[in-house]
Amino acid sequence: MIYLDYQATTPLAPEAREVMMPWLAGPDEPGFANPHSPHKPGRAAAAAVEVAREQVAALLPPGGKVVFTGSATEALNLAILGLSPKRIAVSAIEHAAVLDTVQASDARVDVLANDSAGLVAPDTRIAAGTDIVAVMQVNNEIGTIQPVEALAEAAHAAGALFVCDAVQGAGKLAPPAGADLIALSAHKLYGPKGIGALWVRDGITLQPLIHGGGQEQGIRSGTLSPALCAGIGAAAALADARMEEDGGRLEALWRRARDMLSHWTLNGSTEQRWHGNLNLRVDGLDVARLMSELRDIAFSAGSACASGSGRTSHVLRAIGLDEAQAKSSIRLGFGRYTSLGEIEDACARINAAAAAQGV
Ligand code: PLP
Numbered sequence: 001m002i003y004l005d006y007q008a009t010t011p012l013a014p015e016a017r018e019v020m021m022p023w024l025a026g027p028d029e030p031g032f033a034n035p036h037s038p039h040k041p042g043r044a045a046a047a048a049v050e051v052a053r054e055q056v057a058a059l060l061p062p063g064g065k066v067v068f069t070g071s072a073t074e075a076l077n078l079a080i081l082g083l084s085p086k087r088i089a090v091s092a093i094e095h096a097a098v099l100d101t102v103q104a105s106d107a108r109v110d111v112l113a114n115d116s117a118g119l120v121a122p123d124t125r126i127a128a129g130t131d132i133v134a135v136m137q138v139n140n141e142i143g144t145i146q147p148v149e150a151l152a153e154a155a156h157a158a159g160a161l162f163v164c165d166a167v168q169g170a171g172k173l174a175p176p177a178g179a180d181l182i183a184l185s186a187h188k189l190y191g192p193k194g195i196g197a198l199w200v201r202d203g204i205t206l207q208p209l210i211h212g213g214g215q216e217q218g219i220r221s222g223t224l225s226p227a228l229c230a231g232i233g234a235a236a237a238l239a240d241a242r243m244e245e246d247g248g249r250l251e252a253l254w255r256r257a258r259d260m261l262s263h264w265t266l267n268g269s270t271e272q273r274w275h276g277n278l279n280l281r282v283d284g285l286d287v288a289r290l291m292s293e294l295r296d297i298a299f300s301a302g303s304a305c306a307s308g309s310g311r312t313s314h315v316l317r318a319i320g321l322d323e324a325q326a327k328s329s330i331r332l333g334f335g336r337y338t339s340l341g342e343i344e345d346a347c348a349r350i351n352a353a354a355a356a357q358g359v
Contacts, residue, residue: 001298002342002346004338004346005331006338007188008300008333010187010189010335012231013191013234013235016192016231016232016238017192019233019234020192021227023048023225023226023230034223035049036215048229048230049230051230051233052229052233053066053229053233054233055232056232056236058236058237059170059171059239060182060199061175061177061179064202065200066197066198066199067200068195068220069195069197069198069216070194072167072185072196073097073196075183075197075198076095076183076198077209078198078209079163079183079198080101081101081104082207082208082209083132083206085107086106086129087107087109087129087131088102088105088130089109089110089111089130089155090102090109090112091120091134091146092112092113092114092314093136093139093141093144093318093319094136098165102134110130112133114319116319117319118139118318119147120135120146120151122147122150123150125158126155126157129159130159131160131161132162133161134162134165135148135151135164137166137173137176138168138172139315140168141313142268142273142279142315143279144269144273145169145269145273145274147272148164149176152177153178156178161180162176162178162179162180162181163181163183164176164179164181164182167183167196170184170185170188170189170236171189171235171236171239172239172243172247172276173274179199179201180200180204181200181201182199183196183197183199184197189235190238190335191236192235195225195232196232200219206219210222246336250334251275253275253276253340254275254278256340256344256347257343260347260351261278261350261351263282264282265280267280267281267321276333277331278331278332278333279331279332280329281330282359283324283359284357284359285328285330285359286357287301287328287330290330293356297346297349297350299330299332300331300333301329301330313329330350
């Protein structure tokens, strides 16, 4: 199996798995303790959670706190709904975790325009009276990198807070400077599934969404999993240490894949993009047939969240593709554990299968 779906999820780093294991111990080891218990094993678990919090904080700007959540989706719900906004501005190419959350709020929603490269203009005007501007750092379908620093400034100039979905950028790029709230997810940075984090700038108060024991600083109730916390912490530390090395490897893979698939059209900006993603189309391609012929290559038709729903990707439509173009697009995502040989093999087979369709 060649795994080329790194935007859907990343493999768990062996280093992160190893750090998690003692916290998944059976009855004979103390690692199962509740990190909110005041006894010795509980305090040891709490200490591991705090180490992890520091490790995650190191990926984020100074001057804020990290709140652990069950996912980035939960973190984004907390960021948006927890601010009780009356008016929100979002880009049209946000993940459903943002788009559906703003729709579920009582706020008036303004949609910020993007161009055909999948970018929101840095000088986009934000309407007076806007409480939140939410624009993602890296798009999960087409890999475009938004001018988030400039957009954070535009938000602040209008008196709004800037919420950034950094799920696809965290641990890979510098954090979105100027953001007031930043969401990330462990399983997109080689950590475990089931844990995310929300970074909240000091001085910002959020209304909790989940009520109960008040465990996460009174903002998010529920017993934390020391194993998941240790996993996200180790994954964050590793990503921080390897950021340059991981990025450099990806450049080489991206260039080779782009070369081998040079007759495919790239969806989204060529320059402002993350090089672990290739979203490509070729007119007339039957993507379902391609995928069924290449069952041992795991890749995606559009976003993993939208695939299977029968809906055309809202991101591809927002960059101006028509239904047929969107439906003839594939997403290849690669990362830390992808080898050059895998890229070459996959691209050759994708090309051959597409050629057999006569496209
Ligand atoms: N935002 C983006 C850009 C994503 O790619 C994803 C996951 O696909 C999410 C948010 C949701 O993350 P999680 O799976 O942690 O809820």
